[in-house]
Amino acid sequence: MRLEPRAHIPLWLSLAAPVAAVALAFACCALLIVWAGAPVVAAYEALLRGAFGSVFAVTETLTRAAPLIFTGLAAAVAFRAKLWNIGAEGQLYAGALAATWIGTGMVTLPPLLMVPLLFLAGALAGGLLLLVPAILKLKLRVDEVVTTLLLNFIVILFVNYLVFGPWKDPLSMGWPQAAPIIEEGILDPLVPRMRLHAGFLWAVGLAVFTWAFIRFSRWGFQIRAVGHNPEAAAFAGLPVGATVLRTALLSGGLAGMAGVCEVAGAKGYLTLDISPGFGYTGIAVAMLAGLHPLGVVAAAIFVAAIYNGADAMSRAMSISNYLADVLTATALLLVLASVLFVRFRPRLR
């Protein structure tokens, strides 16, 4: 088989390729299910039902997708500008911290103002946290992969200290958690008696905003230009340093909002387990989406569905729910490989 570059890439192909890759991922993982001794069709049926089979399943999937959209956007924006932000996890906790600090009684406003205030505070906290590595990168050429990654541990250990210490809720029966967010700051549920909350709408709205920002705004144009060729951008007089800092604020801000989404939405208060690695999974989400902000929404829902569905499958079939990790990883690898077939035409000779 040979590969030849395609002169034009049809739209249907760039949409069909990831779908085919995902289908192939399911086929590959079927082998693992067989190995685990469960019937494949029934297992996948359980997975599908767990992800989308009822109102409860759908809302749970979307609830889980919301923070992934935020962290996926954070990674997509940063990676577009070649700012390797591996610190979305820490920025998420920073956002959660800020929301908790402001939202547990320090300020009381009507809900229409309180919720945006919490998101703003979370975005600021996340953005400022990423600004530090970005400045170090610009001024001292410190590798941001290392600094953003290590900042995660610092922030999480700081949250640890707070919820075990000064911020520990006296009414929590001894659990390490902060006081709940006040009523006015809580994200409204979207479906009665379900956990799905307005944070999901915020996430989708910000995905659209981010897409439009990158595509239509001057600053977004500069992010793309600097990401593709920083030397040429600098030669053309574009503000490369300022662009990197703006990207850091945007990316960190989006990750910070993921923290607000969890503290004011899904949980209602700050604990140490508000994120099962949303920050890191966000990187996979962004890569699955080809760094496209609207694609991030679809990719986040997909990943959330896999994780939720795998939980259901593991209960029904007694297969380990680690299969979700394997499925996501396989899908990611295959989607990345499928990019090759979008850009090149395979030919048998």
Added chain:
Amino acid sequence: MPEAIEPAPAGTAPRTVLRLAGITKRFGGLTANDAVSLELRGGEILALLGENGAGKTTLMSILFGHYVADAGSIEAFGRRLPAGSPRAAIAAGIGMVHQHFTLGENLSVLDNIVLGTEPLWAPVQNRAKARKKVAELAEHFGLAVDPRRLVRDLSVGERQRIEILKALYRGARILVLDEPTAVLAPKEVEALFATLKAMVAEGLSVIFISHKLNEVMAVADRVAVLRQGKLVAELPIAEADRHSLAQAMVGRPVTPPARDALAPGEVVMQMAGVSVHGAEGRPLLDELHLLLYGREILGIAGVSGNGQGALAALLSGQRLPDDGYFELLGETVAKTSPAAMQRRGVGRVPEDRHALGVIGDLPVEENLILEASGDPRFCRFGLLRGGAIRRHARALIERFDIRGADPTTRTRALSGGNMQKVILARVLSAGPRVILANQPTRGLDVGAAAKVQEFLYAARAAGAGIVLLSEDLEELLQVCDRIAVLYRGRLSPPVPAEEADLATLGLLMSGQGAFEDDRRRPGHAA
């Protein structure tokens, strides 16, 4: 292999070593090669001449197995070459030196040459034997290079020699060189030609891809001309002349754009005693004195690496002089940045189109506003005005004759000449009063180079002062009003182009001649 080299049998007709028959290759709607048939004989240099995009490189990529032809066949030494296999091409004795080298920078010369010829799992590698063979080949063909050095420390000319050695080491009897002189200084070109002639004297055959007529005339035995994928001429060099070849290449009579005589305007740029120091304290520019007038093109001749980079950096806004007085349009340059230079009215055409000139992954329309993204014509309330940007791009594509591009084409997909037109369109449409044009026609074909010159003339007529850095003396003599030579950071006094001649400039370029200072100029400070 050297021991396999047999001299061409004397007195017999040279036999055909390579036969391309009816090669056709399409990329989507574009026919890159259209039923091209070509023969190469033993012991000859065949020049493959053509403009950028004529299909020269595609044809050679098919020969070397990078592409598979849609139709046609290839025979090497009487045996049919399987399609799409570089390995088979190498085994058949075909060696390729690409325009962009394929060397591992972190490996030694010897490692690079041997790489891929040894089994990966061999417990012991016989380096002594390999070193001896490389030394023999290098000696034999005048390709001197120290096998122990790391490739990243080598000059471009040396790297090219390694590429040739690599092909010879693999037993190449047919060597294909893709635009080998594009990156070389005049002296290195001579050395390369000597090597090629030594090789054909041994019975090897060479295909020399070029778009430079004078080189083809100088080195080739036969020439084949490609135009728009078709073979339009094939003749012995003895029967060829520059004019008819140029016409065959372009497909129409080539007339250099007319240059009107213009009286120079006021001084637009002034340098007095300007020095720039390099990293090791070595001066990159040494007490430069220079005046640039409006409505003139001032040519700076010289082999690359003699201070052109520093001079370009000053005018591009990438650095300030360490010493001396630098004035643009009547204002002292005390602070600088690329954006500040744009505001002052300096248009900058960088030397490296791909690295600095355009952002290849962005569409043409966005590259055309790269320096003007904040202009109210293209941006309102921080949002880009898509409609205006598209119309702007359409107008410039039309005005600057950017071919194969619509506003949304990825700039990377354009040929070198059209990419250069994108840069010129962007720079010149801003109405600059001082223009830095750094090697603007390097690597361009005749037609595109003529266009670039035409655009520079138009800017000159509009009142701009243009600094043209080039290694091509003939071009400078044709295009410029005045010419100066840069050698080791020192600038010779500019002379009017009518009074300059190739021989004197050539001597100055190699450091022989007068470099006295040009201090009789007004406006001295320091």
